[in-house]
Amino acid sequence: xxxxxxxxxxxxxxxxxxxxxxxxxxxxxxxxxxxxxxxxxxxxxxxxxxxxxxxxxxxxxxxxxxxxxxxxxxxxxxxxxxxxxxxxxxxxxxxxxxxxxxxxxxxxxxxxxxxxxxxxxxxxxxxxxxxxxxxxxxxxxxxxxxxxxxxxxxxxxxxxxxxxxxxxxxxxxxxxxxxxxxxxxxxxxxxxxxxxxxxxxxxxxxxxxxxxxxxxxxxxxxxxxxxxxxxxxxxxxxx
Numbered sequence: 048x049x050x051x052x053x054x055x056x057x058x059x060x061x062x063x064x065x066x067x068x069x070x071x072x073x074x075x076x077x078x079x080x081x082x083x084x085x086x087x088x089x090x091x092x093x094x095x096x097x098x099x100x101x102x103x104x105x106x107x108x109x110x111x112x113x114x115x116x117x118x119x120x121x122x123x124x125x126x127x128x129x130x131x132x133x134x135x136x137x138x139x140x141x142x143x144x145x146x147x148x149x150x151x152x153x154x155x156x157x158x159x160x161x162x163x164x165x166x167x168x169x170x171x172x173x174x175x176x177x178x179x180x181x182x183x184x185x186x187x188x189x190x191x192x193x194x195x196x197x198x199x200x201x202x203x204x205x206x207x208x209x210x211x212x213x214x215x216x217x218x219x220x221x222x223x224x225x226x227x228x229x230x231x232x233x234x235x236x237x238x239x240x241x242x243x244x245x246x247x248x249x250x251x252x253x254x255x256x257x258x259x260x261x262x263x264x265x266x267x268x269x270x271x272x273x274x275x276x277x278x279x280x281x282x283x284x285x286x
Contacts, residue, residue, distance in 0.1 A: 155197025
């Protein structure tokens, strides 16, 4: 009998799985992830926002223990705070109810503190290729700047949790504070080029194309990954 994979992995959609009565949560269609080890019951939450009570309830039902939060980037729809006239619950509310370390890329820490009101003592700063272990599960931090200076993706086995760096269709905007069009092109063509075709991409929003897809399929279907030169990229994206 094959041993059961110890990976615990749950994808939650804002406005559906959590915050179902919140029209803003429905409109923004954020994905929140819970990643952990089924044996030790330890888990982390990726981008906890919108409905903290709802997230905590799911974790309680699953009988998991929170060991921290992972931040893909500091925009309020992923970590809480104010954006587009909305006040979004997030890390600040989570820390009040369940205090545990917040893992954020070292280039993103200042932005995160400004948006959430968290302090240095709440944060653990990450660098590219560093790992976090939960039981037998390893999560690798990958620095993927462009959408913001400290955007990061998380590699777990054959899965890539990509935040707003790469969607099934399109990629993160580069016209928001901290965005850099040229750096985003480098991330997509160099940093993420190393990710094998069979790896499953799990994006930060449900912007069409489903909730996940293999990198091979995304490379074939996502027109942003087919732009052949920086000049062509800048003509499309600006910057």
